[in-house]
Amino acid sequence: MNPAKKKKKGHLIVLSGPSGVGKSTVISEVLGLRDELYFSVSYTTRSPRAGEEEGVSYHFVDRPAFETMIANDELLEYAEYVDHYYGTSLRAIQEKLDQGIDVLLDIEVQGASKVRKKCPDAVLIFIIPPSFEELSRRLHGRHTDDEEVIAGRLAKAREEYKQIKNYDYLVVNDKVSRAAAEILAILTAEDCRTEHRIHLIEGDNAL
Numbered sequence: 001m002n003p004a005k006k007k008k009k010g011h012l013i014v015l016s017g018p019s020g021v022g023k024s025t026v027i028s029e030v031l032g033l034r035d036e037l038y039f040s041v042s043y044t045t046r047s048p049r050a051g052e053e054e055g056v057s058y059h060f061v062d063r064p065a066f067e068t069m070i071a072n073d074e075l076l077e078y079a080e081y082v083d084h085y086y087g088t089s090l091r092a093i094q095e096k097l098d099q100g101i102d103v104l105l106d107i108e109v110q111g112a113s114k115v116r117k118k119c120p121d122a123v124l125i126f127i128i129p130p131s132f133e134e135l136s137r138r139l140h141g142r143h144t145d146d147e148e149v150i151a152g153r154l155a156k157a158r159e160e161y162k163q164i165k166n167y168d169y170l171v172v173n174d175k176v177s178r179a180a181a182e183i184l185a186i187l188t189a190e191d192c193r194t195e196h197r198i199h200l201i202e203g204d205n206a207l
């Protein structure tokens with residue numbers, strides 16, 4: 001028997017980290033290696049970047065549509081980040097969690113702090129580059145932003161670092177495969193918590 005199959009409720013996993021740290025690459029690697037993990041596709045008011053697809057990277061909506069979702073209480077959390085709204089649909093993730101499927105959110109620090117308040121059991125992971133010099137190198141290497149934007153992102157990263165102490169785990173992305181392996185190890189450790197497995201030895205279906 002695979003004990004994970006008997007999970008009653010999925011875990012809510014929050015991943016945050018500065019722009020340029022390589023979160024999306026690490027997330028793709030993790031999703032490729034772990035079944036029963038659902039990536040929550042956020043809603044945003046920003047425009048799609050080259051290569052981004054509706055419903056895959058984000059659900060792209062306009063401000064009035066986003067504000068309607070806020071008014072209808074449809075979002076688990078939302079934040080304004082660099083002049084755009086970003087938010088997580090409550091319904092989509094609730095369904096998965098109720099099916100015993102873990103849900104992964106890629107959200108920034110204000111949203112993570114709201115999730116922590118609403119869902120104290122959520123697992124918060126912060127991912128950092130090996131150094132600020134390396135982060136700067138990666139941001140320059142993208143060739144998508146000018147110096148001013150890069151300086152802004154680095155300053156934002158320094159602000160975000162002040163929130164790291166509120167996270168449960170810290171992962172260093174020096175190498176994608178290693179960062180992904182650490183996140184998988186965290187997910188496995190969460191599965192193995194006694195409180196998440198106690199039902200295996202209680203009740204009619206006890207082992």
Ligand code: 5GP
Nearest residue numbers: 042043078079081086087088106107108111
């Ligand atoms: P980007 O525009 O580069 O895709 O994302 C900018 C920031 O928004 C990233 O730090 C990303 O983690 C965050 N983000 C993406 N989706 C959400 C969301 O649903 N809620 C919050 N609070 N932040 C999000």
